Amino acid sequence: MMDEKMKILTIVGARPNFMKVAPIIAAINEHNRRADDAVAETGARAARIQHVLVHTGQHYDEIMSGSFFSDLNLPKPDVHMGVGSGSHAAQTAEIMKKFEEIVMNEKPDAVIVVGDVNSTVACALVTSKIAFDASGKRPVIAHVEAGLRSFDRTMPEEINRIVTDHVSDLLFVTEESGLTNLNREGIPSEKVHFVGNTMIDSLLTFQGKAEASTKLEELGLRTRLGQNGDASKVARYALLTLHRPANVDNRESFENILAGLQELGSDCPIIFPVHPRTRKRIQEFGLDLGASAGTNDSRATQQSASGRGIILVDPVGYLDFLSLMKNAWMVLTDSGGIQEETTCLGIPCVTVRENTERPITVEKGTNILAGTSRDGIREAIRTQSQRKVLAQMPMHWDGKAAARIVDVLLHSWANQRPSLRPVLV
Numbered sequence: 001m002m003d004e005k006m007k008i009l010t011i012v013g014a015r016p017n018f019m020k021v022a023p024i025i026a027a028i029n030e031h032n033r034r035a036d037d038a039v040a041e042t043g044a045r046a047a048r049i050q051h052v053l054v055h056t057g058q059h060y061d062e063i064m065s066g067s068f069f070s071d072l073n074l075p076k077p078d079v080h081m082g083v084g085s086g087s088h089a090a091q092t093a094e095i096m097k098k099f100e101e102i103v104m105n106e107k108p109d110a111v112i113v114v115g116d117v118n119s120t121v122a123c124a125l126v127t128s129k130i131a132f133d134a135s136g137k138r139p140v141i142a143h144v145e146a147g148l149r150s151f152d153r154t155m156p157e158e159i160n161r162i163v164t165d166h167v168s169d170l171l172f173v174t175e176e177s178g179l180t181n182l183n184r185e186g187i188p189s190e191k192v193h194f195v196g197n198t199m200i201d202s203l204l205t206f207q208g209k210a211e212a213s214t215k216l217e218e219l220g221l222r223t224r225l226g227q228n229g230d231a232s233k234v235a236r237y238a239l240l241t242l243h244r245p246a247n248v249d250n251r252e253s254f255e256n257i258l259a260g261l262q263e264l265g266s267d268c269p270i271i272f273p274v275h276p277r278t279r280k281r282i283q284e285f286g287l288d289l290g291a292s293a294g295t296n297d298s299r300a301t302q303q304s305a306s307g308r309g310i311i312l313v314d315p316v317g318y319l320d321f322l323s324l325m326k327n328a329w330m331v332l333t334d335s336g337g338i339q340e341e342t343t344c345l346g347i348p349c350v351t352v353r354e355n356t357e358r359p360i361t362v363e364k365g366t367n368i369l370a371g372t373s374r375d376g377i378r379e380a381i382r383t384q385s386q387r388k389v390l391a392q393m394p395m396h397w398d399g400k401a402a403a404r405i406v407d408v409l410l411h412s413w414a415n416q417r418p419s420l421r422p423v424l425v
Helices: 015-042 062-071 088-106 118-129 156-167 176-184 198-206 251-265 276-285 298-306 318-326 336-345 374-386 401-415
Strands: 005-012 048-055 110-114 140-146 170-173 192-194 222-225 231-234 238-241 270-273 310-313 330-333 349-351 367-369
Touching: 005 015, 005 088, 005 118, 005 401, 015 048, 015 062, 015 110, 015 140, 015 198, 015 318, 015 336, 015 401, 048 088, 062 318, 088 118, 110 118, 110 401, 118 140, 118 156, 140 156, 140 401, 170 176, 170 401, 176 192, 192 401, 198 318, 198 336, 198 401, 251 270, 251 276, 251 310, 251 330, 251 374, 270 318, 318 336, 330 336, 330 374, 336 349, 336 367, 349 374, 367 374
Parallel strands: 005 048, 005 110, 110 140, 140 170, 170 192, 238 270, 238 330, 270 310, 330 349, 349 367
Antiparallel strands: 222 231
16 A cells, blocks of 8 residues: 655754744644544545654754744654754754764655755755665755845855755745746746745744733833733833844944944833844953843843843743834844844834845835944934834735645645645645
């Protein structure tokens, strides 16, 4: 009897991967539930999916990784490679060496990679060169978030995106620019699928749950009103994230960015959950950013409530960060995913970069590119503070991207097994 189970390996390594993968795992579970129901009700043959979650360990501490699994209801990884930090070359090479053994042992039908981190390109390259038998059989490579381009090859992520797309068999696109870019690069259209954004799937799924976060209270930014605490007042604040090497590894660049934030910081508190590499640079450069502590520090809490300066806090989990983001007056970031999330939430976003691989967030969303100069950042903040936000939700950002991805994967697999009629999500 023909095996009616599709085996999928999904790779995660860095925090943005977790938000993109969680909805796919949920969609796989939903497909399996429906397949089981179909078998029970009709006795029909229905394909199930066997899912294996592989964590490379690219982000390796509890806050940078572990808490996200809990917040996103992700299962414990089936395989944890424990790679840890290192240079781009060392980290990528270590992932490739370890993943080759994993993929040869598991022999999946498909490997899903997401985003543009080193784990993404490393596992895609390994899978593209693997062979299970003399005929050269290998898994299908599926790239979630394909086709995004900043056109800045000084960014390591840009190299990762290009290489991953060109070795992938199924390319899942989040916005229209991805279709244009892949067509321009000669990727056959039958490989490309415009499915939407799984990071937005996660946001729409968990934004209600984020209401239970107490992070605003811990920082003195929200006061419960009334005897039953059924109403609240949120102070006006901005939210800041910085982590890109071009912004934080060069002292002059970092100081220019901070200078561009001074005017805003004199008007409202700027909450800054500090990435470990960014905190290390702050210490090395001897930068004085004001209060600096975790969530229990009274000085940070008092300064937040008083409405002055940049408030350093430890990294936070997904739900706490979502609460901070959706209640912020403005978000300032060099992150790609946050540009998308603020567009979905309707929160003004200032991107501290010269370019973006997510142009839809500028064209239809709430995002504006500030560059990295003091004057450019200051002017972008002034523009956003006066702007009436009239964002349009991009096409397919409807919470159903993951279901579309699973549908395409099953069709691709079933087409190689014409006797099967898989139940689709």
